[in-house]
Amino acid sequence: MVSIKKKNMNGNTYYYLEHSYRKNGKVNKKEKYLGPTLPKNIDQVKQDFLREFYQETWFNRFDTIKEQFIIEKRKIPSSLEKKEAEHFAITFTYNTNRIEGSTITLRETADLLERGISPSQRPLEDIKETEAHKEVFTDMLNYKKEITLPTVLYWHKQLFQYTKPDDAGKIRQHPVGISGSKFFPPYPIELDLLLRDFFDWYQQNKKTIHPVHLAGLAHLKFVTIHPFGDGNGRLSRLLMNYVLHKNGYPMLIIPYSQRKSYYTALQRSQLKKDENVFILWFFKRYLKEYKHHLI
Numbered sequence: 001m002v003s004i005k006k007k008n009m010n011g012n013t014y015y016y017l018e019h020s021y022r023k024n025g026k027v028n029k030k031e032k033y034l035g036p037t038l039p040k041n042i043d044q045v046k047q048d049f050l051r052e053f054y055q056e057t058w059f060n061r062f063d064t065i066k067e068q069f070i071i072e073k074r075k076i077p078s079s080l081e082k083k084e085a086e087h088f089a090i091t092f093t094y095n096t097n098r099i100e101g102s103t104i105t106l107r108e109t110a111d112l113l114e115r116g117i118s119p120s121q122r123p124l125e126d127i128k129e130t131e132a133h134k135e136v137f138t139d140m141l142n143y144k145k146e147i148t149l150p151t152v153l154y155w156h157k158q159l160f161q162y163t164k165p166d167d168a169g170k171i172r173q174h175p176v177g178i179s180g181s182k183f184f185p186p187y188p189i190e191l192d193l194l195l196r197d198f199f200d201w202y203q204q205n206k207k208t209i210h211p212v213h214l215a216g217l218a219h220l221k222f223v224t225i226h227p228f229g230d231g232n233g234r235l236s237r238l239l240m241n242y243v244l245h246k247n248g249y250p251m252l253i254i255p256y257s258q259r260k261s262y263y264t265a266l267q268r269s270q271l272k273k274d275e276n277v278f279i280l281w282f283f284k285r286y287l288k289e290y291k292h293h294l295i
Contacts, residue, residue: 002046002276004038005031012036017049050276054213058283061294062212062249068293069250085141086114091253093133096237098256102126128162133234140242147202147242149195152235159231171195172229180263183270185226194225211247215240216282217275224270250293252286 005016015034032049039045076084094102094109104112104126108119113134118127136158143151157169173188186194198221206214223236241251254262265281268274 002050004034004042017046019050019053051210051213054210054283058287059210059212061287062210065287065290065293066249069290070248072293088251088253089134089137090114092237092241092251093130093137095253095256096234097126097130097133099254099259099262100231100233102130104130125163129159132159132162136238137241140238141245143242146206147199147239149199152239155238156228156231156235159234164230167229170229171227174229176226176229178226181267181270183224183267185224191225191227195227198222198225206243211243211249212283212286213279214247215243215249215252216279216286218243219282220266220269220275220278223266250290252289254285258285 002017002019005018007014007016014036015038017032017034019030030053034045073081090110090113091106093113094104094106097104097109104119104122108122109130111117112119112127112130136155139158140155145151153169153171160168171188171191175187176185178185201221202214202218209217219236219240222239223232226232228235237254244251261281262285265278269276269278
């Protein structure tokens, strides 16, 4: 988190920006001198300072990951590349649905999506939403245009048309809570403006914010708006991977096994209104997933 610090020297006051971060188990600090008065555009100065820090600490490594990912991808035979893409789709579908309460196992997900074998004694809703998610994910991979609200509404409708037809593709008209969270999503009357702001923000920043950072922010911002009665997490993770895929970076699976730390990071960001709490969790998760590309 970036904070403003004052230092008094020889009777004069000077202002600094300070960012504390943990590295190798120790708390470190990075400072930026502002001068004897605070700049009027202090919020922008804070963001620029944080991006400089991210560039030094994270973005260079993410770019190396992308370069190695592309090099290795070129070496893979087309037949094997298709198989690996199928494996990612299955694993992503399993984890993103499992986080939301699906009872279908990874093995059952693979049998269902690869061989059309429906698991016995599983809710029909879980089966239908597994099949639908795979189709929407494939559609997302092939989508060449920029994301818009109609695009997201269409994906939501495709996800839930067979299980929640009264909710599919529709912005909620009722207040909602999040189970186990102290964060309360916006009221329905706020959603139209918040969604317009979200897509305006994306259009204005898609070429200036680093793609991995942009993916994490898109996830956080959209799930915080919480525009649907159900499926906000799944849509947010689809948007996250849309941004990564569109910019040539390897996509990310947030594992079901990491759901506790994932939810904690989201809630802390939402309650503190500090994006960087979740973003740092996201960066660490991304780096851990692809650190083998840095060797």
